[in-house]
């Protein structure tokens with residue numbers, strides 16, 4: 001989603017007369033598109049500040065601009081380091097906010113801005129923005145706000161236009177694609193949208209991210225299995241294999257329900273490549289509860305996994321819980337799952 005946001009930001013910067021610089025020290029404007037989802041991403045921006053300070057001393061014209069998924073607390077921390085902190089949803093007003101133009105563009109919805117695609121073959125197309133799910137560890141409902149879906153007409157017209165320009169892989173993006181409902185026609189939910197994209201003529205494949213296991217419908221499985229252009233690849237975030245931890249995460253499914261869903265998907269699409277997301281060291285996660293995650297992870301034999309160590313994001317419910325798994329223990333749990341993945345890949349080579 002951040003790539004897609006950056007592509008729209010590039011369009012706006014270009015309308016202001018900016019062109020890409022080949023080196024940082026040649027730039028008159030540096031835009032950082034932040035992500036507050038993990039503490040480590042915010043720490044990386046802090047790490048860049050000394051270098052930016054030197055650049056600013058050398059180039060008095062240099063503007064430092066921060067945008068992206070930012071929690072209030074992170075935004076506050078950066079106030080003195082950046083010249084501007086701008087919301088991505090205010091993109092149409094950036095020229096005005098940056099003092100380049102008095103007039104506002106008149107565009108109200110930032111998703112209406114035509115993006116400057118960084119890759120013409122693999123194109124990321126948002127179908128919604130924000131999230132209503134409030135998983136307790138996640139900053140997205142606070143940084144991106146509540147769910148707002150894009151009209152299916154806008155999505156289809158963007159897909160048609162990129163296909164015409166040679167795109168071969170389309171990624172439909174949403175924080176939970178399964179919550180999608182077109183504001184232009186409430187009968188068009190995610191499975192139907194996928195079918196409509198699949199019906200667009202052309203030689204391309206469709207991927208999407210992320211689907212929530214809680215509302216992964218039979219209809220979606222059927223459409224994935226029957227539509228030729230939909231890739232047999234799926235990232236299905238599991239997060240934990242322990243029911244108590246899933247409950248504490250506000251993930252409304254059990255380990256058994258997740259397992260049943262995976263089985264149904266594999267039965268319908270036998271050659272599907274499955275990946276998952278797991279958080280280790282969530283507050284209160286005992287060794288036994290981690291073992292439950294490990295057991296399910298091994299049993300489901302994922303092709304790929306994205307394993308994160310829990311880091312509290314201020315303002316979320318999980319940040320109020322006791323972060324009682326030590327960094328060393330989080331690293332141990334993280335290593336155990338990653339070793340399984342590494343062994344799997346080395347056997348494949």
Ligand code: SF4
Nearest residue numbers: 131134135138140175
């Ligand atoms: S569904 Fe995804 S984006 Fe939404 S709150 Fe949960 S983890 Fe965050």
